[in-house]
Amino acid sequence: MSNSTFLLRHLNRCANPKAFASPGYPTLASLRRLQTRSHIRATAAFYSTQPVALDQAEKPYYITTPIFYVNAVPHIGHLHSAVLSDTLKRFQELKGRKALLSTGTDEHGLKIQQAATQAGLKEIELCDKVSQRFRDLFDAANISYTTFIRTTETRHAITVEELWNQLWAKGYIYKGQHEGWYSVSDEAFYASTQVEEKINEKTGEKYHVAIETGKQVEWTTEENYKFKLSAFAEKLLEWLEQDPDAIVPRSRHEEVQGWLRNGLSDLSISRPKTRLTWGIPIPGDDSHVMYVWMDALANYLTVVGYPWKDLSESEKSVCGWPADAQVVGKDILRFHAVYWPAFLMAAELALPKKIVAHAHWTQSKMKMSKSIGNVVDPFTAMQEFGADTIRFYLMNDGGLADDADYSSELVKQRYKKLLAGQLGNLLNRSTSTSLNPQSKVPAAPLKDNIQPGDKELYLKLQLLPEVVDQAMGNCRTTHATQAIFDMLGEANAHFSQNEPWKLIKDSANKERVDTVLWYALESVRMAALLLQPIMPTKASEILNQLDIRKDERSWEYIQVGRGWKKDAEARRVIPGTLMFPKI
Template sequence: MTSHSLFTTRKAVLLLNATRTQRRMKHSTAFITTPIYYVNAVPHIGHLYSSVIADTLKRYYALKGFDAYLCTGTDEHGLKIQQAAAKNNSSPLEFCDRVSKSFRELSDAANISYTSFIRTTEPKHAKAVAALWTELEKKEYIYKGKHEGWYAVSDEAFYASNQVQETIDEKTGEKIMVAIESGQRVEWTEEENYKFKLSAFEEPLLKWINDNPTAIVPSNRKNEVTQWIKAGLADLSISRLRSRLDWGIPVPNDPSHTIYVWLDALTNYITVNGYPWITNGTQNNKIINAWPADVHVVGKDIVRFHAIYWPAFLMAAQLPLPKQILAHAHWTMGKQKMSKSRGNVADPFEVMDTYGVDPVRYYLVRDGGFADDGDYTEDNIIKRYKDLAGQLGNLLNRSTAPALNPEGTIPVTPKKLDARDETLHTKLTSLPDIYEQSFEAREFGKGLSAVFDMLAEANKHFQDNKPWDLVKDPSQKERLDQVLYYAIESCRVAGILLQPVLPSKMDTLLTRLGVPIDKRLLTNAYPQQQEIEIPLGENKEPVLFPRLKK
């Protein structure tokens, strides 16, 4: 490739990047949510996984130049909370205060960049729930009826007869009924309650799913939801008698009933956006702030609530629907579901303390399951840590070390493409698009794998060209600069693309390379035209990924 053609290619890339930027700015807001976590028990690795996925998405949209928002928080009403508080000789609110604090601490420890932390015990949330209930009632989608059927306290959910099955309790040997979907015990209940006309939304829900192929991801979850709807939707109980459940938000104008926990909990996503949207006493058609959500990140066990109940509530209230529900699978250990009784649980605080926050985040995003469960092992965390240290940390140290880079600079862009650099140059040029396509498809592991494929080539390129020999020969200065340029450029590109997953470590790396804060966007991840040598930045940490103690 001639110098002129290489320059022309660079010019084309810059123009393409400008076009990408203009296109993205038309959709300048992104709103991502985690599920709000139920406070009947302390956080586990599954909670951390949901939060890290959501935070990765929020940071990814910020990387693209969006104003990105992330909502997380805690779900604090319901019978399980009422029972757990009594068991701990505590009032429900005192119990919620304590456990909710542990979830906020987990978010802070994991560097989750939330913009809202909602608690369903907040007055503004009670106001939003009451407003949504009133709107559904006004539109005649709520009626008072009698419920006879199966109820799972653990799931806070009612189930139809075709959603339960008989099984044997492993501990007692007695025959019990359980929910097929969750495996949780159900009891037959009969009580008066309010119902939502969910049956009216079978066709609208199917049309929404068919018209929006990525509304529910991955495809196996979408197929599950479609099958559930086609099997028929019964009207949904949305209240409990207050004599049975008093820890919750009262039904407007009927204090003898408590609003069912899922209508309560799901409303949090619009509470944080300022619902009810009222201006001068009238409904404001302009949806303020960031609603609708771009992505609801949820676990596969709560897909039904988010992909059927929640869209139906929103349709009934004539509110915009979320753009995507991203349902991840679970983490197992030894191919078995994590359980305290089995002793196969991982404390997220301990794991991050042992291996570092960013490496654990990277492991979860790289190896976590969406269509299928991921199997958690600390051996695999160590393997991923070594990838980070060996592929990225080592290349950064070698290419910026005074022994090979005595001037402490990033060399100028080569004037022409040397045949010895062509393979790496091609990988660097194509990587940002591969990465973006993978993240848009929610194939995070694929996108991260592409980054490390490039780094593997960069390390091979560095090794093959032997800069430690080039530095000894003054006549090889130009070639040494070319080799260092490609090594440092590989670190810079990787550093930009890995920010959503490893935000702290990549800030250190990019600072080490002297990359300004405003030059760390996705559009900056393409090979850059650099006419003069640029000094390296501050070396905050001599070793990016220190040797593990264990």
């Protein structure tokens, strides 16, 4: 097996940690040697069927989801993170850029150890089971990930060990006594200022919780390794002040700046093995294992082949680092916007270009909780409404700054009013054989002869690509969908006001009927092209019905009048297909 073949296999699928003991697979030591230049050349080959000159290759757009903790099965919030990341990745591809999307599962830590014990399973058995559930979900939701990473993979241990060694060599790790409030649920220590006292209303018992997450904490004293996080408060502040778009939305950017202005304490980055066994051992000290967040965050480097030994800067860029966008839920913002960039600064690695911290989903205005029983099962939701409908709902209603309330009734409303009522209705009207018996696409009206009654719709069509581009550039998928359906609302109104079913009764009106039909078809075409990142399957079906060829579905064709240019006379739309049937 060639180095490239081996690495491609392991870069782009979830590896079984035991597989490296099988015949034909390299040892850990030999894998370390492979994870250098061969990785980069294999990655370059993955993006092109033609030979790639590494020093001339374009850096792919690299976007990540958080990796998901396997102590519980996935919920709708996990799916939201994945769909948002996938939508942003597909949008880059729509614009002609090569893109990487990584997702996966976080499989170490005390919560995993405890959950496995409670389930009567070995830790790896629990990880295998739940990790596969996440993979099944993302496959069902048509998430176009290029890598599904598991932190129990051998390649990840190599990356984590290298990152630790770099921080140790540069003097940012030391061993010391640690006292503080620790949350098992968050896998994190908290300062006294981050903790508040609560009283159990039933028993009167006092306990403490982390203010930020609401999770219970306990006072803990232990010896462990610590990272000099306190040395990076000013550097992190300078980074955010110089780049106001480093964290979106703006409210999260300001929130992180507030944390940094209050100063940072050094961070515990190991746990004694007497307390935690399920983790990556500390290099040179098997009595400690890696703090789960340092382990987990390093996955973003594992995916792109770190460490990059003996590579030029142009060769490094081919693998994708730095990440262009890292999508996270607001509950893990501190880990990604404070700890992670501090680790990268300490290792002298480039920082992510953007951290996208989205809000949460509630139900009946209450936070979803297993104990309350209001957690939405994403598998059930997709079975009921279809994957593309749920993807659309999450991108149309899901918030960045503010939490959104999940409701099956709202999903039905969006489907009926927008997907079926606007997009599907216009598609059916514009392909009707009663108005267009030959199913031809009429010629586009001349740009210098736009009729007064068509100007409003023409202007919306003309401006739509720019509006959507700006919205997606700011990760505001809701603004993008609103612009698309605002245009479709205008297109439906335009169709109704012109009443082509009446005009067609007089042959003298043929030219006007053709113009009205063309505007309707063009509106559907542009909407479907722009909806491809959000609803890839349904958008493709609509474009097929409109006889839009595969090579006419990229960004350059999302302009008024760019459709059906080639062999126009031979093009035929397909009538009678009910794209959005009643639920």
